[in-house]
Amino acid sequence: MFRRTLLASALLAASLPAPVLAQSELDALREEIRQMRQHYEARLAEMENRLKNAGTQAPARAETASPGVDRLGEVSAGGAFNPRISVILDGVYYSDNKRGAGPELYEHIDGITHGHGHDGHDHGGLERGFNLRETEIAFSATVSPYFDANLYLAVDSHGGVEVEEAYFDTRMLPGGLKLRGGKFLSGIGYLNGQHPHSWDFVDQNLAYRSLLGDHGLSDTGLQLTWLPRTGKVYSLLGLELLQGNDHHFVSGAAELPEDVHDIGFGDMAGGKAGPRLVTAFAKFGPDLGDSHALQFGVSHARGRQIQEVHDHRDENPNASVHGLSGDGWLWGADLVYKFDAPGAGGHGDFTLAAEYLRQRKDLEVAYHQSNAAVIGAPRKSTQDGYYVQAVYGFAPDWRVGVRYDVTGGINEVDRGASVSKMGKSDRWSLALTRDITEFSRLRLQASSADLMVEGDKERVNQVFLQYQHSLGTHGAHKF
């Protein structure tokens, strides 16, 4: 009642300058006011009526359409953007006990691929002080009923862009099959498929770093995965055909330097066409209920060709250029256990992950600048590595992680007549992570490593303070 009086007086006040209006305008205005008043009274009566009945009636059905209307589709804000976009910002404050030489020492850890690391972008190449690490930009969309597609770009702090992944997935293959094509992170191992923002530690573990590269195994080709019907046990089988460029155990053809091309003994055989790398992997996970989860995996990768040219004349003018050719393989085993507690913000959650990798290169001397006798001499090199890491949510949104990682427990080159062994490098890391929200994270990590560099043991202590921010589409909580 009060509101009606208020409305009427407001309208009356509005009509006060009436004397300056013509009679016809005044009539029109009065008519308008009368209509408005009628309209409001009708609406108020209706609302009062509804209020009166609200207590006694059953709830109104939540929609007015006919009963049982079924709508397809999902309710998703991300779907309004096509493709979905997300950006990960990643920055690190870094310090070490080697006046900033820590990352350089990590580059030269003794191993069978020493000095042959590819010089792509690098998550480890930090300076003392502030560092902007790679910014990840991800696009994903459903292309058609038949395909999904994803693109992950890594932009370094100087603006260099690298395609980390660009692939399509099939959607409609029957029987639990899925085909992926393009450039992608291989399905081998447990951590290999994870981007750096999903890691529980700032940096890559030593086993991956020295055997697969800082980003893990990523290549161009096809992947077929199959989820067979195995009751309550999860199982996934995968097979990949990859081009096989620039990995530690598979490569394209290597060219001899121009000036020794027509001299010396032997020759580098013509390179093989791709795909030069075949991988196979299997994962199994029994159903242990809602709180426990366990997954085992085994992986194998076989490289059809490795070619290496060793040209050390820059360091030693008397050195002979020589070339090695052969093939290589890698196998690995992984285990993940997770305990999921009901607590908020991951409070009480526990994760244990461990992986073992072993790599072999079966090479022989295919070319030598000055010594015919060594042509055909074997160069069999073997290196292994592993990591064990545990993460515990000791309070809501707080996690502490411990990692022990090793490379080169086995680390040797067999030259037929002699075997040269290299030392083992290992490291302990402790990481304290605070999830400020789902989309922002701070991490403090301290690492202490004993690295074998050119036969000498180097103690490298490092401290990292890292932030990560996730912009755009809500990320997936992968296992």
Next chain:
Amino acid sequence: MRKLILLFALLFSPAAWAALEVAATTASMAMLAREIGGEAVSARVLAPPDRDPHTLQARPSMMRALRDADLVVAVGAELEVGWLPAAIAGAGNPRILPGRPGYFEAAAQVPLLEAGQAADRARGDVHPMGNPHVNLDPARMATVGHALAERLARLRPADAAGFRARAAAFERAVEARWPAWRARVAGHPGAVLHHKDGLYLFDRLGVPVLGYLEPVPGLPPSAAHLSGLAGRLKGKSGVILRQAWQPARGADFLAGQLGWPVRVVPMEPAVDAGADGWFGVIDAWVEALAAVKG
């Protein structure tokens, strides 16, 4: 003889014999699938009822269940955005992809509260398409039940009449309980919630939400926010409600300041619950509210 052949054919035709495998994201969605689907449905819950469905991971066991599922029944509106899309992507099952008949979202069937908010994460972990917690609204659940009956009818046309009849029965059961729930909290002064998960039920019951312990959705209660709430609500009466997985500290602090009772309420029934189990969840909220009378 013809009857015998027919019986034989029925027994051995896989469509008639095998129940529709439903993978429900939460226990209340499984309840609805069982209530509407009856014998024709076998439902399995992906997210355990005792934890926050926002924060789960896409576990191998979920992918295994989704691989075999004929139908996913999700709450939707991005409640499960962290894990369901990843689990579906890892399940290799084209039948249950969003947009296909094997993917059903409750939130897609009813109008949502708080829809059309700015997609601005300065306001917390917002759901711009609307508040997803529709599973606590009896009326919306009845509507979702009818929609689910239509979906099941599409997947299993032979049982369509049964699905529709059961959806109507579920709605009648809700209506039968409604006046008692409503009467129990008539004139209630209101409650403080931890998260916006009780919004639909409060809206339906006509009980005011006096505030949230979270300063914005997804952030833990801060001291400044709690003292602000305490100052604003001093001298009024009400009750503080939280889920078992939500931390007790904020609720207990505010209770100490205001002298209000704290009640722990369930969001979901047991994993194998039927309609009665789910009605028990609503009962629990109504009884928790009734701890204070206006």
